[in-house]
Amino acid sequence: MIPTVPQSNALKWSYRAYVTLFFVYLALPLSVVCLLAFNNSVFPSLPWEGFTMAWFFGTEAPFVGVFHERSIIRAIGTSAFVAMWVSALSVAVGTCNAFLFVRHDFRGKGFLYILMLLPLIIPGVILGISILVFASSVANTLEDATGLWFDGLRPGLILVILGQFSFITTFATLVISARLQKFDPSLEEAALNLGASKWGAIRQITLPFLMPAIVGAGVVAVLMSFENFNTTLMLVGSDSPLTIEMFDKLKQGSTPVLNAVSLLLIIVSALLGLMSLMFQKSKE
Amino acid sequence: MRNGTPPKPVVFRRVNSMVSDKSKLGFYLLLSPLILWLVTLIILPHIGLFAVSMSEKVGVREYETGFGNYAVFFNEPLYWRTFARTAFMSILTTALTLVLGFPIAYYIAKLTRGRTKTTLFLMCLIPFWVSELVRTYGWMILLRETGVLSNFLLYIGAIDSPIEFLYNDAAILVGLVYTSILFMIVPLVTTLDSLDDSLIEAGYDLGGTGTSILREIVIPHAMPGIVSGCIVVFMLSLGNYLTPILLGGKDSLWFTGLIYTQFITRFNWELGSAFGFLLLGLSSAVVFIGLKLSRQSLSNTMGR
Numbered sequence: 001m002i003p004t005v006p007q008s009n010a011l012k013w014s015y016r017a018y019v020t021l022f023f024v025y026l027a028l029p030l031s032v033v034c035l036l037a038f039n040n041s042v043f044p045s046l047p048w049e050g051f052t053m054a055w056f057f058g059t060e061a062p063f064v065g066v067f068h069e070r071s072i073i074r075a076i077g078t079s080a081f082v083a084m085w086v087s088a089l090s091v092a093v094g095t096c097n098a099f100l101f102v103r104h105d106f107r108g109k110g111f112l113y114i115l116m117l118l119p120l121i122i123p124g125v126i127l128g129i130s131i132l133v134f135a136s137s138v139a140n141t142l143e144d145a146t147g148l149w150f151d152g153l154r155p156g157l158i159l160v161i162l163g164q165f166s167f168i169t170t171f172a173t174l175v176i177s178a179r180l181q182k183f184d185p186s187l188e189e190a191a192l193n194l195g196a197s198k199w200g201a202i203r204q205i206t207l208p209f210l211m212p213a214i215v216g217a218g219v220v221a222v223l224m225s226f227e228n229f230n231t232t233l234m235l236v237g238s239d240s241p242l243t244i245e246m247f248d249k250l251k252q253g254s255t256p257v258l259n260a261v262s263l264l265l266i267i268v269s270a271l272l273g274l275m276s277l278m279f280q281k282s283k284e
Numbered sequence: 285m286r287n288g289t290p291p292k293p294v295v296f297r298r299v300n301s302m303v304s305d306k307s308k309l310g311f312y313l314l315l316s317p318l319i320l321w322l323v324t325l326i327i328l329p330h331i332g333l334f335a336v337s338m339s340e341k342v343g344v345r346e347y348e349t350g351f352g353n354y355a356v357f358f359n360e361p362l363y364w365r366t367f368a369r370t371a372f373m374s375i376l377t378t379a380l381t382l383v384l385g386f387p388i389a390y391y392i393a394k395l396t397r398g399r400t401k402t403t404l405f406l407m408c409l410i411p412f413w414v415s416e417l418v419r420t421y422g423w424m425i426l427l428r429e430t431g432v433l434s435n436f437l438l439y440i441g442a443i444d445s446p447i448e449f450l451y452n453d454a455a456i457l458v459g460l461v462y463t464s465i466l467f468m469i470v471p472l473v474t475t476l477d478s479l480d481d482s483l484i485e486a487g488y489d490l491g492g493t494g495t496s497i498l499r500e501i502v503i504p505h506a507m508p509g510i511v512s513g514c515i516v517v518f519m520l521s522l523g524n525y526l527t528p529i530l531l532g533g534k535d536s537l538w539f540t541g542l543i544y545t546q547f548i549t550r551f552n553w554e555l556g557s558a559f560g561f562l563l564l565g566l567s568s569a570v571v572f573i574g575l576k577l578s579r580q581s582l583s584n585t586m587g588r
Contacts, residue, residue: 015387015391018387019387019388019391022384022388023404023407025462026407026408026411026462027407027411028422028426029411029419029421029422029423029425029426029462030411030414030418030419030422032422032425032426032432033418033421033422033425036425043430044425045425045428045430045431045432045435092317093317093318093321096313096314096317096318097314097317097318099314100311100314100315100318104311104314106311106315112318112322114582115322115326115327116318116322117582118326119326121515121519121567121568121571121582122326122564122567123519123522123523123540123563123564123567124523125523125525125540125543125544125560125563126333126523126560126563126564126567127329129333129543129547129556129557129560130329130330130332130333130560131325131329132547133329133332133333133336133553133557134328134329134332134333135329137332137336162325163325165321165325166321166325166326169321198310223413226415227414227415227416227417229415229416229417229525229526230523230524230525230526230540233525233544234544234547234548243415243417246417246421247417247526250417250421250424250530254421254424258421259421259425262414262415262418262421262422265414265415265418266414266418269413269414269415270410270413270414272413273409273410273413277409
């Protein structure tokens, strides 16, 4: 079925109806979450009791809004802290990896490339528990040997950062490599001929060319870190990032505050997503 | 460069060989973060996980090496039935996403152009930039007893008392399909985009019908996309925790839930590690078989 081949009207319209239905299915849960963030009721459910902004700005007992709910604000801060570190680390390592895989030929390259892709096919929960088990056994060994405490290797933010970094780096590597492959090496050679040092040529010619991919990968890393759940769940200590905090609240029973947080998350993620797309567009 | 050996045709050879000593150092500097990352965060942790799964607790701080934890898994019906159930539900999810997603991908790739195409594609993408927790929360609000759907049906008079739509297998499937369908649609759109319309026209000219063209031209061409979509969706469903736990409730019996219980609630890391390794084994086996069947490599499928 393509536009140039005529089809019966019934078929065409039922196909269109299916596509429409599908997009309704896609939009339904998110729209409901957003709408009920403005419902003047203590339950995130119908009937509609009237419009309110209390779930964002409210300060009085049942209607405590997002901006005054201390646990949520703290969780957002924790998430931002984690996301910043994950993004910086994974982009740095991803850039090195891109140069390594695109610019160098060495024995075992193919094997290392496969290893580099592996985090994509390891379920997040497994990644989490394996890092948890390993970090704990290292901590035990070190503590037995030295008598000191190694809290950084116990569940907590450092492990959360390492756990997310362990698979987000693969995405950063792929995005940055794709851009580096399109780079014309004669530009760099020209700089070298004109007397630039190797590092100078990379800094002034190659890195600016890579910048859209580096920024794009950084944005994607922030997005993935912010919404990661599976790996984080296994490594989290006493400071919960936002998704874990929301999960705990959800298990206790929900109020429209969760809708309000979700609405903010939807807006921020859509913006970040569009941003990363724009950076990828400027590649071409 | 050594004398006498003809230079191999490597594209970046000249740039590298100009400062060969320095670039040797540069090479190791580039290699070290990769090795550090893969060894300390991927390889050693998984070896460690396997080692823990092979140690049986025989007393306080006393362990023996053996398959005891795996034996527990096979001897306790709850455990292996949950494993089989998780695998079966994931296969069902994969099949459903393929059947539901294929027409959408085809529509986006072949029946729309220019701005409409971009818009539809973006509309598919946006829900997946949003946290899985928010998406699942949306389904909870819709499906629970006091939820939107139940209230709506009461309002229009289709039912007399509220109905609980949550906490059953259908709810889990709806959530899983929702969560993973993008990963089916994107590779399908990419492969279908590369199918030349004239091939389909030729099929019609030669007397093909809609179904025979689908079977003999479109599907074979889309096979790489179908395989990579299926692999990713199966993996994501198998390793999912949020959707089955929140939409399926306490009796969702999802294998990642068992792993969580052993690790965090029961603090039985030995058994939990064995469970983890079994899940990893199944997931890797499916990826491996999928790639072998479609004669593709991991680099092509995952590396995009």
